[in-house]
Each structure stands twice: as structure tokens, then as C-alpha cells.
Amino acid sequence: MKRxxxxxxxxxxxxxxNYVIFTLVMAALLLILNLAKEWTQDRIMRLPRKxxxxxxxxLLTAGEYEKLSMEKMLMTSGFFEILDDEGNVIYAQEExxxxxxxxxLAYIPFYNSPVTYEATEYLTQDGSRQILVSCKxxxxxxxxxxxxxxxxxxxxxKVISASVSVSKEQFxxxxxxxxTGKGMPGYDICKYEYKGDDGENYTLVMHIKxxxxxxxxxxxxxxxxxxxxxxxxxxxVTVIFTVYIHRKxxxxxTLLNEGIVSFAEGExxxxxxxxxxxxxxxxxxxxxxxxxxxxxSEAAKERLIVEKQRMLADxxxxxxxxxxxxxxxxxxxSDGLADPQMKNQYLSTILQKAxxxxxxxxxxxxxxxxEHPEFxxxxxxxxxxxxxxxYLADKYDEIELAGFFLEAEIPDERMDYCFDEVQMRxxxxxxxxxxxxxxxxxxxxxxxxxxxxxxxxxxxxxxxxGIPEEIKExxxxxxxxxxxxxxxxxxxxxxxxxxxxxxxxxxxxLFLEKAGNGYISTLFIIRLMKEK
Numbered sequence: 172m173k174r175x176x177x178x179x180x181x182x183x184x185x186x187x188x189n190y191v192i193f194t195l196v197m198a199a200l201l202l203i204l205n206l207a208k209e210w211t212q213d214r215i216m217r218l219p220r221k222x223x224x225x226x227x228x229x230l231l232t233a234g235e236y237e238k239l240s241m242e243k244m245l246m247t248s249g250f251f252e253i254l255d256d257e258g259n260v261i262y263a264q265e266e267x268x269x270x271x272x273x274x275x276l277a278y279i280p281f282y283n284s285p286v287t288y289e290a291t292e293y294l295t296q297d298g299s300r301q302i303l304v305s306c307k308x309x310x311x312x313x314x315x316x317x318x319x320x321x322x323x324x325x326x327x328x329k330v331i332s333a334s335v336s337v338s339k340e341q342f343x344x345x346x347x348x349x350x351t352g353k354g355m356p357g358y359d360i361c362k363y364e365y366k367g368d369d370g371e372n373y374t375l376v377m378h379i380k381x382x383x384x385x386x387x388x389x390x391x392x393x394x395x396x397x398x399x400x401x402x403x404x405x406x407x408v409t410v411i412f413t414v415y416i417h418r419k420x421x422x423x424x425t426l427l428n429e430g431i432v433s434f435a436e437g438e439x440x441x442x443x444x445x446x447x448x449x450x451x452x453x454x455x456x457x458x459x460x461x462x463x464x465x466x467x468s469e470a471a472k473e474r475l476i477v478e479k480q481r482m483l484a485d486x487x488x489x490x491x492x493x494x495x496x497x498x499x500x501x502x503x504x505s506d507g508l509a510d511p512q513m514k515n516q517y518l519s520t521i522l523q524k525a526x527x528x529x530x531x532x533x534x535x536x537x538x539x540x541x542e543h544p545e546f547x548x549x550x551x552x553x554x555x556x557x558x559x560x561x562y563l564a565d566k567y568d569e570i571e572l573a574g575f576f577l578e579a580e581i582p583d584e585r586m587d588y589c590f591d592e593v594q595m596r597x598x599x600x601x602x603x604x605x606x607x608x609x610x611x612x613x614x615x616x617x618x619x620x621x622x623x624x625x626x627x628x629x630x631x632x633x634x635x636x637g638i639p640e641e642i643k644e645x646x647x648x649x650x651x652x653x654x655x656x657x658x659x660x661x662x663x664x665x666x667x668x669x670x671x672x673x674x675x676x677x678x679x680x681l682f683l684e685k686a687g688n689g690y691i692s693t694l695f696i697i698r699l700m701k702e703k
Contacts, residue, residue, distance in 0.1 A: 193412045197405065204401055219245040219379050225282065225363055231375065232368050236262045241377065248380040249358060256372040267355075269345070271376070278349040279376065282363040285309045286319065288351045300326040304351065306335050354378045423451045427458060434462055490531065493524035537597075538665050541672045548591035548676055555588040555627055555699075556581055559620050562599055570603070574612030580619040586627055589702060594673045598681070601666035602631050602695050610635030617691060625701055630684075632694035638683070646683055647671040674699075 225231070227243040241249040250264035258276055260267065271279075280287065291303045304322040309315075320335035328342040342350070354360030358378040367373050430443045442459045446452070500517040503509045509517055540546055560581050570577050606616055614635040621628050638646065647667050667681075674681040679699035 189412070189416060193408070196408060200404055200408065201401065204397065204404070219247040225375070228365070232365060234367060234369070240264075241379070245377065245379065249378045251378065252376045254374040254376060256374075258374075261373075265378075271349075272346075274339075275346055275349045276362070276374070276376075278346050279360055279362045280350075280352050282361045282375075282377065284361075285311065290347060290351045301331065302326075302328070302347070304347070357381065423455070427455065430458060430462075490528065493528045493531075496524045497521050497528075534665050534669070538669050538672075541669060541676070546676075548594055550589045550591050552587060552589040555586040555590065556584065556620060558590075558592065558595070559618075559629070562596060563618065566599075566603065570607070570616065573607050575607060575610070576613070576615040578615060578617050582620065582622075584622075586620075586622050588627055588699060590677055590699070591673075595677070598670040598673050598697065599631070601670040605666055606631075606633045606635065606693070622701075627699045627701065629697040629699075630694060631697070632684075632691040634690050634692055637692035643683060643685060647681065 225244045226246070227239050230236075230238050231244075236253060239251070241247055241251060244251070252260050252264070252267060253262040254271070254276070255261055258271060258273055260270065285308050287307055287309065289305045289307065291305070293301060293303065295301055302324040304324065306319040306321060307316050308319050310317070321333070322330060322335065322337065323332040324342065324347070325331055328344060328347055330337060330340050330342075348354065349360065352359050352361060355378060357380060359381045361377050361379070363375040363377065365373055365375065426443060442462065443455050500521050504514065504517055563577065563579050563581075567577060603616065606614070610633055614633050617630070617632045617634075619630045647670075671681045674697055677699055679697060681695065681697050684694040684696055
């Protein structure tokens with residue numbers, strides 16, 4: 172037996188769980204890729220920190236410059252210098268051969284200053300080169316920039332026009348670079364003034380690596396790589412997830428298909444054991460139930476065919492014997508060969524066999540009528556205990572004349588039950604008839620009646636010879652009789668089958684209690700369900 176197991180209780184839980192896992196994987200992947208992109212972007216751009224005070228300030232004021240770097244101070248690349256209050260360089264990470272004049276140092280913008288200067292070169296109509304220096308103020312609260320003024324310089328850096336106050340009429344190239352925050356090639360410059368632990372004033376000049384064209388191209392390349400890589404990864408993960416779900420759903424369907432094919436090929440006793448989502452479990456359970464029902468149906472069909480063949484043989488046997496006797500005696504009488512002294516005996520035998528034949532035909536008719544789908548009981552609600560007492564009173568003389576004894580225990584309490592009087596009488600008649608036919612004289616018949624909250628139970632037993640073990644299993648099947656009964660022509664084998672059928676039509680059950688209780692050898696129990 173093939174088995175397939177998963178831990179999921181429901182297909183919905185299975186799908187939702189895997190969808191959540193898929194979503195979390197994609198979110199984690201996006202987060203990892205984004206962090207990697209930002210880290211790479213940060214490594215490329217190395218933008219300075221502008222939202223807080225310079226890092227490592229305690230080391231700076233303590234003069235422990237060797238422990239400092241631009242990474243610690245502004246989280247960017249570059250180098251720095253320390254100047255005393257007279258402008259002398261007392262520490263430098265890299266040598267600045269040009270140094271700073273007093274004017275150049277004054278023009279260097281302060282770190283995090285809201286005011287910045289930007290220089291733009293342009294050509295005038297006469298072809299001369301001029302420089303526009305814009306003064307802008309950045310509002311930290313709103314994020315807006317406002318123009319504070321401007322300077323216009325000629326190609327020799329002389330002030331042609333100005334809307335802001337300046338302390339001189341001509342700049343040097345290096346002074347203009349300091350004013351606009353441009354330091355050595357590839358670096359921006361700014362300063363930060365602080366007081367050391369020794370009480371002296373110092374100036375920190377920072378050279379910050381700025382974004383050049385090459386680094387900008389690398390950043391664009393990073394973006395061009397990131398988006399396709401994420402899309403490709405998304406597609407790959409989606410395909411993996413789809414294949415996984417397909418395999419999980421396909422496996423039980425394949426298992427079910429194998430079971431259907433095996434069933435179609437005649438392997439009817441195969442059950443598919445499956446543990447997984449409850450929806451699939453329900454399908455497999457329904458398939459196994461269908462397979463069992465079909466197998467039982469085919470077995471029942473085969474039994475019906477066998478029973479039909481046996482029934483035809485039994486009917487033929489049961490009808491042929493009396494007809495043969497009637498035919499033989501009638502032939503003798505018709506040919507005038509009968510002894511006058513035996514003529515009445517022949518006629519009596521013919522009458523007896525004809526009556527027996529009529530009785531058997533009536534039994535066959537009654538049984539077939541009960542099997543008809545349109546047959547209905549004529550029920551009437553009445554006291555069942557009183558009905559049983561009246562029945563036994565009518566049967567008492569017959570039982571006594573047959574040489575049998577009757578012991579009945581019928582309670583005085585009322586037992587209301589809805590039943591068909593005529594058909595219920597046939598149930599009792601058939602059971603008692605079997606007891607009278609198959610037991611010797613002197614046998615005692617015991618009848619008890621009792622009720623519970625939901626049932627009424629009638630027990631009919633005797634202390635006679637009992638029922639042969641070989642026919643107990645098929646006792647209520649049509650035409651089931653013992654070998655002696657068949658040999659002695661006693662019974663058609665339909666009496667108990669008719670009784671069982673009528674009991675079933677009343678919503679009850681008739682069965683043989685197989686275990687004896689000492690003095691009772693045969694005990695039939697009729698259990699009737701009360702209406703709710």
C-alpha cells in the first residue's frame with residue numbers, strides 16, 4: 172500500500188503558509204540586495220555625515236589625532252589637518268605643500284554652515300570669460316534653498332558686481348576655491364573650530380573626497396546591475412516556488428490517478444493511505460469508500476446471482492415433488508388402475524399435495540410482494556403488549572395440541588408502538604412455525620417482552636434441538652433450511668427471510684442469539700425502535 176504524508180492540516184493552510192514563506196523570502200532578498208546596494212553606493216559616494224556633530228570629538232580635543240580619521244569624524248573618505256589659532260599646521264594626515272594664508276583660511280566654509288557659495292563660469296557676448304558666484308542659504312527645517320546674493324568676477328577674479336558685501340576687490344584662484352569649498356583636486360574642503368583640553372583654540376580643516384565623473388558612472392552602473400539582478404532573482408525564486416507547489420499538489424493527484432487506474436484494471440481491494448491537507452484526505456477517503464462500496468456491490472451482485480440460481484433450483488425442487496406426486500396419482504386414477512380401496516387415499520394425497528403446493532406458492536408470492544419497492548405497511552399506533560397477549564391467547568391451543576409448552580412473560584405496562592398488525596402476526600407465526608416443525612413434542616417455547624426508553628424487544632426461544640451450526644450464518648437468507656428439513660420436505664426456507672424483511676420494514680431487526688444461556692437452545696430476538 173503506497174503512502175504519502177505531509178504535515179499540513181489544510182490545503183488552504185498549506186498554500187497560505189508557502190505564500191507567506193515566498194513573500195518573506197522575496198522581502199528578505201529585496202532587503203539584502205538593497206542593503207548591499209546602499210553599502211556599495213556608500214562606498215562609492217562616501218558622502219559626509221551632515222546631521223550631527225563631528226564624531227570622535229573627545230579624541231580631537233584631547234589631541235589624540237593619530238586615532239582619528241575621516242571615517243570616524245564624518246563617515247567619509249579624505250584627510251584632515253589641525254591648525255593652531257595662528258594658522259600654523261600642527262598635525263596633517265597628508266602634506267599640504269601650499270599651506271594656507273590668513274585670507275584663504277578665513278574663506279574656507281564652516282562644517283554644516285547653512286550658507287554656501289557656488290561658482291559658475293560663462294562667456295559674455297564679447298567673448299570674455301566671467302564667473303558668477305551665487306550665495307545660497309539652506310533652511311534645515313524646510314529643506315529649501317534661498318538665494319542670498321551673488322558676486323560677478325572677471326577672468327582675473329576681479330569683482331565686477333556684487334550684491335553681498337566682500338572684504339576685497341580681487342580674489343586669487345585659491346581664495347575663490349576656498350570660498351566655494353573646493354580644495355585640492357578631487358576634494359571638497361571645510362573647517363571646524365574647537366577648543367582643546369589645553370584651553371587653546373584650534374581649527375580642523377577637512378578635505379572630503381567628492382563625487383567625480385568616474386564615481387558617478389560607477390554609481391549608475393550599480394543601479395543598472397541592481398534592477399535586472401533583482402528581477403532575475405525574483406523570476407528564479409518564483410519558478411522554484413511554483414515548481415515546489417506543483418510537486419506538492421501533483422504527488423497526491425498522481426497517487427490518486429494510480430489508484431483509479433489500478434481500480435479500473437481490476438485491483439478492487441486496494442486502499443490508498445494518505446495523510447496531508449484535509450481536502451485531499453477527503454478526496455482519498457471518498458475514493459476508498461467508493462472502492463469499498465463498489466467491491467461490496469459486486470460481491471453482493473455475485474451473491475444475488477448465486478442465490479438466484481439456488482432459489483430457482485430450490486423452487487424447482489419444492490414445486491416438482493408435489494406436482495410429480497399429483498401427476499402420478501392423477502394418472503393412475505385417470506387410467507382406472509387404482510384399487511377401489513386406495514382411491515380415496517390417492518385423492519386425499521392429491522389434495523394434501525395440492526394444498527402444500529398452494530401454501531408454497533403463497534409464500535413465494537408474499538416474499539416477492541415484500542421485495543417490491545411499492546409495498547407499504549399499514550401501520551397503526553396501539554398497545555404492543557396487549558397485542559402480543561392477544562396473539563399468544565389465540566395460539567395457545569395450537570401450541571398445546573402440538574404437544575408443546577408455552578411460557579410467556581408479558582409486562583402489564585403499556586407499550587405504545589406504531590406497527591402493521593397483519594404483518595407483525597406473520598413474523599410471530601413464522602418463528603413459532605419453525606419451532607413447532609423442527610423440535611420434538613415436549614419442547615417448551617419461551618416468549619418475553621420488555622421495553623426501554625427507545626426500544627421494544629421480543630425474545631422467542633425454545634429448549635429444543637437447536638439450529639445446525641452450518642446454517643446459522645445464512646439463517647435469514649431465502650431458501651435456507653437444514654438438510655433434514657429439505658429431505659423431509661419441511662418448509663420452503665422463506666419463513667425467517669419473510670420475518671426478517673417485515674421487521675426491517677418496521678425499522679427494527681431480527682437476529683439469532685448465537686450464545687445459549689443454558690436451558691434455551693434457540694433464541695430469536697426482535698428489536699423494534701420507538702419513534703422519537
